[in-house]
Amino acid sequence: MTPPYVSTGHLPSAARTQTLVDQAYRRFKDNDEGTNAQHYPALARMPRHTFSLCIADVSGDCFMAGDVDQTCTLMSVSKPFVFALVCQALGAEAVRAQVGLNATGLPFNSVMAIELHPQRLTNPMVNSGALAVTSLAPGDTAEAKWAFIRDGLARFAGRPLELDEEVYASAASSNFRNRAIARLLADYGRLYFDSLETTDIYTRQCCLKVTARDLAIMAATLADGGVNPITGERVVDAIHCDHTLVVMATAGMYESSGDWLFDMGVPGKSGVSGALIAAAPGKGGLGVFSPPLDAAGNSVRGQLAARFLSDQLGLNLFASKPHRSRQEPRRVAVR
Ligand code: GLN
Secondary structure, three states: OOOOOOOOOOOOOHHHHHHHHHHHHHHHOOOOOOEOOOOOHHHHOOOOOOOEEEEEEOOOOEEEEEOOOOOEEOHHHHHHHHHHHHHHHHOHHHHHHHHOOOOOOOOOOOOHHHHHOOOOOOOOOOHHHHHHHHHOOOOOOHHHHHHHHHHHHHHHHOOOOOEOHHHHHHHHOOOHHHHHHHHHHHHOOOOOOOHHHHHHHHHHHHOEEEOHHHHHHHHHHHHOOOEOOOOOOEOOOHHHHHHHHHHHHHHOOHHHHHHHHHHHOOOEEEOOOOEEEEEEOOOEEEEEEOOOEEOOOOEHHHHHHHHHHHHHHOOOOOOOOOOHHHHOOOOOOEO
């Protein structure tokens, strides 16, 4: 028997949602805290004042503000979507057994996280686990695995996504740490394809170009039980969206995931490009792009806007009634 009750709801009216998105933009656009990612030279060069945000509801309506045509790379925001696609292909239990699920509490590119775990398992939201997930993508060749991931991410976005050649070239020539992580996992039997090819596919998935609207639609697809609200296509089964939202809630913001969930009450994921998503099941998705990051690698303006909108739009999954005290903007720990 299908259980009848789920925790959902709906967003405020379209006019009210747009007003709140505009307010979030005005409130935080002049915030000048944080530092661009230094991981890859192309990310360090991004204009730090760029700021765009979008809410997409589960019927596909989009509410946007800021530099809405500006593109950014997905970076770690690719991780939950590739996890969902691989769970769909292999089954969630197979992925859990081979990758792990629990938060590491350590930075996203930690080697120590692997070393500290007796079975060398981490989780799909940090680089080690994400590399393992990518290595599990269906296909016997790197080309086949890349096609599976690229096409799946395009179905989440509802349109083909292009590779940012400049960021890819920059990342591919400087991602020694990810290659080392992949090699270490392979040594422990925790990588399931060639380590260099896996790192290259992972780098490609990180370097796909999206706008804040694409990010919001991808998040809204997770919020909509796996159906893209624009195309109407089912990308993954609802159960894999549930699983993905759980791992995002557990580890989407790396070592500051507890702070994020405490403040926001919804699953989120950030990337070092300054991309950030949040997904409110049954309601919609938020996409933000703003390059300056806090100490954990999460967009500063992205977190502030997400916090404001979670409070104002009623996204918190744990709230049984509105709390005015939650509306104080929290400061984020910057570098
Ligand atoms: N491509 C980046 C890396 O692997 C993604 C990390 C991130 O966005 N946190 O280092």
